[in-house]
Structures are given as structure tokens and as C-alpha cells.
């Protein structure tokens with residue numbers, strides 16, 4: 772990981788408290804304190820108008836790094852649902868409209884998929900989530916694009932994914948965003964049922980971060 776002027780601190784270009792918590796835990800073993808944008812109220816909202824996660828991640832990292840004059844890591848992520856041709860994708864944060872809350876986005880996702888199910892357009896199977904029967908509405912994946920922007924070096928970009936299904940009901944209290952609707956057959960649980968330590972072993976975010984570390988190790992070797 773890059774050395775910042777304050778050493779052992781890294782600015783994460785996010786205002787999302789859920790992401791910030793996960794990064795704080797992911798960086799802890801390296802003795803790196805992850806600072807998110809709530810620590811820098813002078814940074815304005817950054818428009819996310821790119822067509823890809825990678826475009827948006829780079830814009831966020833570059834804007835923050837240039838404003839603060841230190842390296843910044845940005846995460847642009849979202850949920851891509853097969854039955855919705857990959858939506859909400861890069862629009863995940865504002866799926867239910869500008870300023871949408873997680874609950875609004877989850878409700879819209881369920882509504883859209885239930886409409887397709889009622890129209891007979893989904894091959895819905897059942898599964899058990901901690902003893903409850905749930906309907907698997909569509910295969911889906913979480914995608915996380917990370918961009919590390921150091922004002923003095925070329926940017927480094929990586930992507931991580933995590934496969935699962937969108938189910939018909941919200942289950943679990945952990946995590947954030949679409950986690951309560953994201954079921955992983957191999958665990959028989961939703962992402963929101965996993966403790967953060969466990970999510971950080973398998974998530975799109977941790978997979979992307981592992982790739983970033985690998986790239987940085989190679990470039991140092």
C-alpha cells in the first residue's frame with residue numbers, strides 16, 4: 772500500500788459508511804488507518820456520470836487525490852442482476868431515484884423482479900435461508916471496482932465480483948445496501964447474515980482489494 776504523508780493512513784474516497792467500515796477492517800491487519808470522506812467535509816459531492824464502475828472509481832479517486840494532494844482509493848460498486856439485463860449496475864446507488872436510501876432501492880428491486888415473476892418470465896427456484904424457504908428470483912453479482920490514484924504515479928485499477936441470487940425477502944441485519952436480498956447458496960445465507968469479518972473474506976470488495984495488493988506487490992518487486 773502506498774505511503775501517505777501522514778504515513779499509515781489512507782484516504783478512501785467514499786461517503787458510504789458501510790464501505791468505510793469494511794475498508795477500516797480490511798486495512799487493520801496492515802496497520803493502515805482508512806480515512807473516509809466524512810473526515811474531509813471540505814470535499815464536495817463528486818458526480819458519478821461514467822458508464823462503467825471503473826470510470827466512476829477513477830473519477831472519485833482522482834478528484835479526491837488532487838484536492839487533498841495525497842493518494843486516494845475509491846470504490847465504485849453495485850449489483851448486476853441477470854433478469855434485469857445487468858441493472859441496476861452503475862445506477863445501484865440511485866436505482867429508486869436521486870437520494871434513494873438502501874430501503875428504497877431494495878423495495879424497487881423486489882418490485883421489478885416480482886413483476887417479471889408474475890408475468891412468468893423468471894425461472895424461480897426455492898432454497899433455504901437458515902431454515903426459511905426463500906425464492907431465488909434471479910442470479911446476480913456484486914461488482915466492486917477499485918481505483919488507487921497517487922498524484923505522482925499512473926492510476927491502478929482492479930475489479931472483484933461475488934456471485935449470488937436475489938431473493939424475494941430481506942433477511943439479515945449486517946452489512947448495508949442490497950446485502951439483505953443477496954443470497955449465497957454455498958452459505959445458505961444472505962450477505963446481511965454474515966458477520967463483517969466473514970463478508971470481508973468473500974466479498975467483491977475484498978477480492979478487488981486482494982488483486983490491488985497483488986499488483987502493488989508485483990510493481991515493487
Ligand SMILES: O=P(O)(O)OP(=O)(O)OP(=O)(O)OC[C@H]1O[C@@H](n2cnc3c(O)ncnc32)[C@H](O)[C@@H]1O
Pocket residue numbers: 784785786787790819846847848849850863864865873876913946947948949950962974976
Ligand atoms: O460513491 P460513494 O461515496 O463511495 O458511496 P455510494 O454509496 O454512492 O457508492 P457507489 O456509488 O459505489 O454505489 C454503490 C451502490 O451499490 C450498493 N453496494 C455496493 N457494495 C455493496 C455491498 O457490499 N453490499 C450491498 N450493497 C452494496 C450500495 O448500497 C450502493 O447503492
Ligand SMILES: [Mg+2]
Pocket residue numbers: 819864
Ligand atoms: Mg456514489
